[in-house]
Amino acid sequence: xxxxxxxxxxxxxxxxxxxxxxxxxxxxxxxxxxxxxxxxxxxxxxxxxxxxxxxxxxxxxxxxxxxxxxxxxxxxxxxxxxxxxxxxxxxxxxxxxxxxxxxxxxxxxxxxxxxxxxxxxxxxxxxxxxxxxxxxxxxxxxxxxxxxxxxxxxxxxxxxxxxxxxxxxxxxxxxxxxxxxxxxxxxxxxxxxxxxxxxxxxxxxxxxxxxxxxxxxxxxxxxxxxxxxxxxxxxxxxxxxxxxxxxxxxxxxxxxxxxxxxxx
Numbered sequence: 001x002x003x004x005x006x007x008x009x010x011x012x013x014x015x016x017x018x019x020x021x022x023x024x025x026x027x028x029x030x031x032x033x034x035x036x037x038x039x040x041x042x043x044x045x046x047x048x049x050x051x052x053x054x055x056x057x058x059x060x061x062x063x064x065x066x067x068x069x070x071x072x073x074x075x076x077x078x079x080x081x082x083x084x085x086x087x088x089x090x091x092x093x094x095x096x097x098x099x100x101x102x103x104x105x106x107x108x109x110x111x112x113x114x115x116x117x118x119x120x121x122x123x124x125x126x127x128x129x130x131x132x133x134x135x136x137x138x139x140x141x142x143x144x145x146x147x148x149x150x151x152x153x154x155x156x157x158x159x160x161x162x163x164x165x166x167x168x169x170x171x172x173x174x175x176x177x178x179x180x181x182x183x184x185x186x187x188x189x190x191x192x193x194x195x196x197x198x199x200x201x202x203x204x205x206x207x208x209x210x211x212x213x214x215x216x217x218x219x220x221x222x223x224x225x226x227x228x229x230x231x232x233x234x235x236x237x238x239x240x241x242x243x244x245x246x247x248x249x250x251x252x253x254x255x256x257x258x259x260x261x262x263x264x
Contacts, residue, residue: 023061128164141156
């Protein structure tokens with residue numbers, strides 16, 4: 001797969017959109033390859049994913065305008081559905097996904113970053129939804145996720161003005177979680193992914209499910225969902241061993257051991 005690379009480092013998978021000559025812009029072929037990569041992730045072994053772009057200039061500069069420029073109404077809607085189906089798949093992927101944003105994250109690039117669980121940005125990163133300057137709306141979830149992440153007022157301001165923002169402003173408004181120098185971006189993401197991977201995988205995935213699905217519910221229904229997911233954890237070996245290790249430590253610190261959580 002020339003347009004999307006995938007490598008693994010122990011329990012962490014790294015997905016790189018590899019179209020640097022086009023600033024990693026998303027065309028139909030990239031979307032298809034990214035979908036295939038996600039289908040091929042071994043979820044029994046991989047506990048966290050990192051998504052990034054090739055090169056130092058761009059994470060994903062947007063959807064491919066050359067491809068979009070000739071679309072009919074029906075083709076435009078179908079292209080939007082293709083992107084939305086993939087980004088929703090990424091958003092609901094059972095294991096956590098970290099966006100390592102190494103440059104431009106505009107249009108579809110901002111939208112795919114928002115589909116990840118959280119975003120670490122380089123100091124050179126740039127975010128924006130410039131679609132109204134092209135005569136279109138955001139089409140891969142931008143009008144929905146941006147408002148949910150940073151609030152409708154700020155989202156409307158950014159979308160209506162088509163203004164790009166630098167990493168420091170993205171951090172201030174809550175679009176990104178952390179900013180690091182470019183050379184530290186992937187090591188920082190890998191360290192964070194490894195930290196996540198060391199925890200009980202069933203519990204981590206259950207937390208992702210509870211947060212994502214709970215946000216779509218009223219509070220009474222959301223806490224009922226949490227109760228159900230919380231209860232399900234008590235049928236796992238990870239819970240039994242994790243709590244037994246805590247009690248061993250409490251009784252005798254010398255008996256503490258590192259729990260090697262297994263995916264069950």
